[in-house]
Amino acid sequence: FDDRDGMIWWDGVMRPWRDANLHVLSHGLHYASAVFEGERAYDGNIFRLRDHTDRLIQSGKLLGFEIPFTADQIDAACKEVLAANGLTDAYIRPLAWRGSEQLAVSAQQTKIHLAIAAWAWPNLFGKDRMKGIRLGMAEWRRPDPRTAPTASKAAGLYMIGTLSKHAAEAAGFDDALMLTSDGLVAEATGANIFFAMDGALHTPTPDCFLDGITRRTVMALARARQIPVHERRILPEEMARATEVFLAGTAAEVTPVRQIGDLSFTPGQITATLIADYDSLVRMPPEEVAKRAA
Numbered sequence: 001f002d003d004r005d006g007m008i009w010w011d012g013v014m015r016p017w018r019d020a021n022l023h024v025l026s027h028g029l030h031y032a033s034a035v036f037e038g039e040r041a042y043d044g045n046i047f048r049l050r051d052h053t054d055r056l057i058q059s060g061k062l063l064g065f066e067i068p069f070t071a072d073q074i075d076a077a078c079k080e081v082l083a084a085n086g087l088t089d090a091y092i093r094p095l096a097w098r099g100s101e102q103l104a105v106s107a108q109q110t111k112i113h114l115a116i117a118a119w120a121w122p123n124l125f126g127k128d129r130m131k132g133i134r135l136g137m138a139e140w141r142r143p144d145p146r147t148a149p150t151a152s153k154a155a156g157l158y159m160i161g162t163l164s165k166h167a168a169e170a171a172g173f174d175d176a177l178m179l180t181s182d183g184l185v186a187e188a189t190g191a192n193i194f195f196a197m198d199g200a201l202h203t204p205t206p207d208c209f210l211d212g213i214t215r216r217t218v219m220a221l222a223r224a225r226q227i228p229v230h231e232r233r234i235l236p237e238e239m240a241r242a243t244e245v246f247l248a249g250t251a252a253e254v255t256p257v258r259q260i261g262d263l264s265f266t267p268g269q270i271t272a273t274l275i276a277d278y279d280s281l282v283r284m285p286p287e288e289v290a291k292r293a294a
């Protein structure tokens with residue numbers, strides 16, 4: 001992934017992709033003092049850019065650091081990266097981390113760095129996702145919010161994501177469904193989950209995982225369609241009652257789920273409607289998005 005053409009923005013300077021190398025003694029690598037974002041551009045507009053930038057800044061604050069760029073500067077840099085790479089439809093990855101100025105648990109002297117890359121990445125689950133993906137149950141649970149800053153999109157919180165996703169893939173699934181530390185339904189490894197039950201949408205309360213920007217968008221779209229939305233504690237036993245299931249996330253977009261463990265689901269009307277509404281919203285001008293996604 002590193003040996004390719006392209007430009008990466010790094011602390012205010014546009015560098016060739018191949019030369020965007022980091023020192024091996026970077027604090028972020030050893031102690032996971034790093035936060036990131038995942039954004040998508042459609043037709044040249046980055047969907048809900050300011051929401052992603054705000055979350056990036058907030059993620060850093062939750063790890064005790066201040067990213068040394070303003071939200072306006074970060075927004076502008078994301079757009080510059082798209083332009084420098086000649087992209088209009090792309091995935092954008094800002095990353096902020098503690099540098100290599102000091103290497104110990106205490107890292108007060110480290111500088112905070114910010115890099116932003118962008119590349120073409122059609123969908124997390126590929127072209128065939130519309131028939132529905134299959135989720136295995138993860139062995140790892142989301143940490144209790146008292147044991148980790150779970151509202152931060154922090155690199156360290158993805159350790160269990162990668163472990164769970166690899167285990168699911170080894171068992172023939174596309175992704176894993178993680179539970180909360182109390183055993184409630186939480187989320188997939190890189191997206192939030194929704195269930196249709198009795199004509200309404202149900203989604204877990206985001207108390208130990210990200211309240212995703214796509215999640216909130218989908219909730220607004222559902223309400224605009226008069227589909228009731230319930231955020232609540234969902235027990236794994238309740239999943240058998242769902243008539244439809246889907247994931248929502250920037251990379252996953254809205255992706256139907258056709259299996260969770262031994263349970264089977266058939267993607268239906270609610271999922272199809274929300275996929276169509278989401279796919280059309282992301283291509284609207286940012287002012288229109290702000291009105292409809294709020």
Ligand code: PMP
Pocket residue numbers: 038161187188189190191192209210211212213214215248249250251
């Ligand atoms: N949960 C996890 C673990 C994620 O990585 C993501 C993707 N950022 C989400 C949920 C969904 O967040 P968003 O819709 O803001 O992309």
